[in-house]
Amino acid sequence: NATNNNNDNSRSDPQQLVGVVGLEVHAQINSNTKLFSGSSVRFSAPPNSLVSPFDASLPGTLPVLNKRCVEAAVMTALALNCTINKKSLFDRKHYFYADLPAGYQITQQRRPIAVDGTLTYSILGGKKRSQVIRRTSTIKQIQLEQDSGKSLHDDLRSQTLIDLNRAGVGLMELVMEPDMSCGEEAAAAVRELQLILQALGTCQANMSEGQLRVDANVSVHKPGEPLGVRTEVKNINSVRFLSRAIDYEIQRHIQVLQRGGTVQNETRAFDSKSGFMPEPNLPPLIVYEDNASLPTGIDACQAVVVQEIRAGLPELPSIKRDRLVQTYGILPEHSFTLVNEDGLVEYFEAVLKATTKEPRKVIGWVTNELVGHLKQRDMSVSQSPISPSALAELLERQESGHISSSVAKQVFQEMWRSPGKTASQIIQEQDLGLVSDATQLHSICQKVVDSHPVEVHAIRNGNKKVLNKLMGLVQKETKGRADPVLVRAILQEKTS
């Protein structure tokens, strides 16, 4: 039969199957109160302490739209190059679930506030993964909708407990077209989105606190053919796991098809039947392009004006990266590291202010030494035991020839271990200053030259690179404290 033929084909040429990934992102709007009620929005408040009569769907209560949520959605949509629908509508989407007290969710699926946007993100490619490759995904729509409550299942007593603190919190749902091909792309896209939302302040975008929730639709197909059966990857609470889960799912699809099986879509079977109905308690949501287009009789503070929001857009991550590359002459991949870590750009710029060292030489210290140490201990930039000025002092000592670069790294580690101690203190205490006494260096160099006749011979035969090995041996003798310029000169003289 047809299914078998299909499977036979895929089995005969499995290499052609590629993954197709589309994302649905739920971003909790960073607002003081909920989308349709006056209850506060707060993470980890005592259960059911942030619940108004409307949130608990008490009969007779009505939704009243939170202007801040609309503005956040418009701002996010503008940052993602969307077209703003001047008129959008709210619908009820019905389904029975214990943490959805009204039995329906108020959403904008059918006529959302914004459509047709793009999310531009970059992945690192090339042999050394240092090549920045730009990708663009299409955002189909951004819609405002209510978050649900939370159910906690107590299997022991076979009880379900409901916490409605989250019920009714404003969400922006971003629906993206299935135009990605792997977990890495999806992860990069989500990371970029996180940065954008945080820069805008429209969502705190912390995945582990559920402020940003990503569902991925995964399918596989042969390029040019219709998409395969979709399955969903849900409830992922970090970007890293998202990437892995998607790749795992793509591989699973491919393996299933290779074995001659069919992929089953087991999620959301009820969704296809659930009915939509216009939310009769909310008139159409109208936003205005500019103050001139406000109709008479409309209170200006009651209106959402797109132009005002556009004027208030902050610097977006991509612009910030371009600026960093241009201003400081750093590599694009370094600009990614800087922008990816919260507060790192500010740290970097603070170091630059306090040192004469060139930005291109400072960047490695920040993106490798500092970030490396932070990552190892799962710390944020603000928790760094080494302040920008302390790092600048260290770099100054190196720049002025006081210490070698290898000693500088040693000092950095010591500073990390003993917060409060300055670079100068450590250099003095441990006698790490550069050895630039010519007589002393001459005698060390002579010892190395004498004990390595083969290398010296090679150098004399024109293989100048071998000199570096001798340099290294001298530094080993001096524990890295020898002035490299002097050492090179002495060694060159002795091997010529």
Next chain:
Amino acid sequence: MLGLTIREVSAALREGRISPTELCRKCLNRIKRTRHLNAYIAVTEELALKQAGEAEARLLRGAPKGPLDGIPFAVKDNFCTENIKTTCASRMLKDYTPPYTATVVQKLLNQGAILMGKTNMDEFAMGAGSTDGAFGPVRNPWSYAAPYRERTGAAPDSDWVVTGGSSGGSAAAVASLTSYLALGSDTGGSTRNPGALCGVVALKPTYGLLSRHGLIPLVNSMDVPGIMTRSVSDAAIVLGILQGQDTRDSTTTAAPSSLTELPEHFDVKNICVGIPQEYHAPGLSEETLAQWSRVADMFERAGARVKRVSLPHTQHSIVCYHVLCHAEVASNMARFDGLEYGHRSEEDSSTEAMYASSRHEGFNDVVRGRILSGNYFLLKQNSEHYFVKAQRVRRLIAEDFKRAFGSGVDVLLTPTTLADAARYSDFTQEDNRTRSAQEDVFTQPVNMAGLPAVSVPTALSSRGLPIGLQLIGPALQDKKLLGVAQWIEQRVGFPSITGAIKHMQDGSFDSFIIRHCPCEIEMRPVLCFMTC
């Protein structure tokens, strides 16, 4: 005293002819003596007396809050009242006490009006007889008045007639003189229908003019709080207090004008009264038709232009109304799952089983039937055929009205119901669905279009039961509509009930006595047409 209008009793209170506490006690006594009507689900006696005491202090200081200070009122039991049970006449909400008060109720309380209790109704306002509530049917006070008893020889215990519905308790409260005004709700005629059958003035304001915050919904896009009073001018007073934008209801609009008093003399010479030909519907009783013609003739004789108009889509209205109503009902009722509030079944084998039996036990057959059909209309594969189509026809119906008003018509005059009230034993021969279709036929198109309408009692039928006519106006022309309604009221000389009541102790019934409205009749003797 109890038979007075708000305006009259308000004056009596200010002049010290009666104190709010005395008035409140009189009403409470009357409620007790008319308990057989089953008009109230709950009587808030203690609270009422406390409020009356406060009103009394204000009046003694000479600082009443307004025309409603000290005036007893009743509220249909689908308006939320803080710390007072709000049941919707359903087992589902039998023990439900809301934590907040509906805006319209709060506005009355803020005016010093005195809440006597919560009135009976059809369960969740689904019905047209006030016969389908969990607390039993409401009896029409006119069943016990002399005209009906004498003309039909009716046996008091078996031949009583229904109030109409679903706000039958509120209509009965105003008609039986236990409250000077009552709030109903009107989704397809639920205020006007019992208003007509109980002989009281029943106003359905323009959609959005009154806040629905705290009104437990039937159909959100059609629900309007309704006002029931004994005179048109009382309705205008109450409308003036209740109307206006409410930040808690996004569908409200600002009132076009602050409505204070109606002009005593409304000049009908320059108005055009439309008579929609489609309202000559099958089943329209001869007597109601006669009243319709009579009032139309009155307008003509007074110099108004009376013209026949067509509302061609009206015939499809009731079907579409039911589709839209049931769909919204299915949606609105989804929240009653026994989790956060309301009836929760003992069944605990699973969450789904708990939902199912809570809803089965909590709702009556009518509610469950509407939920079932509503969900069917909303199914993805059916929505286009039913729900969306009904919405389109709804627009056509609204356009019919717009066209009529655009052609120079100021108000439309129609019957409110097909006939006078049916005997309970006859009414219950047909099911709720059939009765709703019959009873709402003249009233629900107005809700589909969001227009204001008022039912004014015009006469008693040959059986001695009230007949009402309906006036329909353009959106937000509520004041003008009431002006015309008052013009009719001043001329038809509709009788009002006063007098004695059932004695609870011995179970015997005293007759209600009919008194005429003397001032209006004396003022315009020539134009008074008495039918009784």
